[in-house]
Amino acid sequence: MSSLNDKLAAALSSREKRHIRRRLPVSASPVLPSADFTSNDYLSLATSSTLRTAFQHALSTAPQILGSGGSRLLVPTPAHLALESFDANVAFFSAIPQPGDVILYDEHIHASVHDGMGASRVDSSSLIKFPHNSVVALKRSLRKLLHERDDLRDGRASAFVAVESLYSMDGTFAPLREIVQCVEELLPKRNGYVIVDEAHATGIYGPQGRGMVAALGLEGRVLARLHTFGKALAGSGAAILTTELIRDYLLNYARPLIYTTTLTYANIIAVECAFDMLEDGSAEVTQLALHLLDLSRYFLELLRPHLQSAPPELLCLPGHLRADDHKDPTNTPSDASFPPPTPIIPLLTPHPHSLAAHLASLSQPLFTKAITWPTVPVGTSRVRVCLHAGHTRDDAWLAREREVARQWLDVAEGEGVGAWMESKL
Numbered sequence: 154m155s156s157l158n159d160k161l162a163a164a165l166s167s168r169e170k171r172h173i174r175r176r177l178p179v180s181a182s183p184v185l186p187s188a189d190f191t192s193n194d195y196l197s198l199a200t201s202s203t204l205r206t207a208f209q210h211a212l213s214t215a216p217q218i219l220g221s222g223g224s225r226l227l228v229p230t231p232a233h234l235a236l237e238s239f240d241a242n243v244a245f246f247s248a249i250p251q252p253g254d255v256i257l258y259d260e261h262i263h264a265s266v267h268d269g270m271g272a273s274r275v276d277s278s279s280l281i282k283f284p285h286n287s288v289v290a291l292k293r294s295l296r297k298l299l300h301e302r303d304d305l306r307d308g309r310a311s312a313f314v315a316v317e318s319l320y321s322m323d324g325t326f327a328p329l330r331e332i333v334q335c336v337e338e339l340l341p342k343r344n345g346y347v348i349v350d351e352a353h354a355t356g357i358y359g360p361q362g363r364g365m366v367a368a369l370g371l372e373g374r375v376l377a378r379l380h381t382f383g384k385a386l387a388g389s390g391a392a393i394l395t396t397e398l399i400r401d402y403l404l405n406y407a408r409p410l411i412y413t414t415t416l417t418y419a420n421i422i423a424v425e426c427a428f429d430m431l432e433d434g435s436a437e438v439t440q441l442a443l444h445l446l447d448l449s450r451y452f453l454e455l456l457r458p459h460l461q462s463a464p465p466e467l468l469c470l471p472g473h474l475r476a477d478d479h480k481d482p483t484n485t486p487s488d489a490s491f492p493p494p495t496p497i498i499p500l501l502t503p504h505p506h507s508l509a510a511h512l513a514s515l516s517q518p519l520f521t522k523a524i525t526w527p528t529v530p531v532g533t534s535r536v537r538v539c540l541h542a543g544h545t546r547d548d549a550w551l552a553r554e555r556e557v558a559r560q561w562l563d564v565a566e567g568e569g570v571g572a573w574m575e576s577k578l
């Protein structure tokens with residue numbers, strides 16, 4: 154074997170030994186929507202007959218439906234005007250922050266933001282991580298920077314703050330109001346900019362599924378919002394909602410946008426059909442989103458009492474989902490609905506592969522995702538359950554009855570967990 158092959162094989166084998174090697178999922182038959190607790194098809198639009206019919210009709214009347222044939226800069230068609238296909242986070246963070254600027258980012262921010270920051274012209278010493286959702290820590294870092302740097306104090310340099318509105322691995326919501334307020338207060342020269350990745354909130358929260366920024370009325374106070382179409386909207390691609398100036402700058406400087414073949418026409422048409430469903434606020438999608446939130450609340454209520462009796466080192470919910478009193482007591486009455494229910498429910502366990510394999514092997518299989526380092530921090534491996542609007546309360550039976558709960562909790566033979574579970578249930 155060549156030296157390169159040796160090195161690559163050794164890296165994979167090391168991952169294999171540590172049970173963190175990634176593989177493509179294999180399944181002999183298609184996963185039924187009711188058994189899919191893995192995908193981010195939150196509104197179940199990927200299997201919606203309404204969307205399918207609208208899409209088929211739109212395809213049959215569209216002038217072009219296949220490949221775009223080139224980069225967005227080469228494709229003059231109106232179909233692509235509002236929607237783009239590119240790695241939006243990489244494009245934004247690699248292009249917009251300028252030399253001398255700083256980026257403060259939540260420690261759980263998505264990998265694509267890291268890729269963008271790594272490719273940016275910001276010095277690596279000015280990429281500053283703050284603990285997950287900690288406004289106190291963000292404030293502390295900003296104060297320190299302001300103390301040290303007069304270019305930030307007088308507005309010559311900018312500070313960007315990168316967060317997700319709903320975190321994909323944790324199901325936590327960023328305290329967006331507090332973050333925006335903190336940035337505005339500490340940087341009164343208006344050189345502080347909040348960027349919100351709404352990938353997992355798009356379609357579900359806010360009026361017509363416009364996301365958490367819109368739900369909280371913060372549209373005018375964040376610099377950019379990233380909405381992806383690959384999750385609740387059953388398509389692919391992304392849009393960045395931002396200023397005209399930033400849009401034009403991205404068109405000139407964002408390499409992932411300039412040098413990537415843009416979306417196919419069919420993809421644009423599919424996303425437009427999904428948007429039509431969202432915009433028609435009276436209808437189906439609103440009901441789907443409401444059902445999803447109701448299901449998310451219900452599922453947690455069922456799960457909590459069962460997990461309370463499990464040894465937390467073997468299986469537990471993360472802190473923010475453990476009790477119903479997780480709402481911030483300092484919230485004003487108008488904030489009573491924050492945080493809303495989350496369809497992303499992590500089950501923390503040191504045996505995520507065993508638990509996921511066990512769930513998939515049930516007579517009525519449940520497909521979930523085992524998630525380990527490096528996707529999540531060391532010591533926080535988990536099985537992630539993603540609920541969808543297409544699930545019913547019967548699918549969310551996780552803790553509905555003793556027998557089924559036992560199956561979920563019976564993590565693995567030979568790891569001592571099974572015996573413990575048996576004695577408890």
Ligand SMILES: Cc1ncc(COP(=O)(O)O)c(C=O)c1O
Pocket residue numbers: 239240241242263265317321350352353381382383384389390391
């Ligand atoms: C938080 C977040 N941002 C951005 C993306 C990128 O979205 P896409 O895969 O549609 O490019 C993802 C995808 O997993 C994500 O979870």
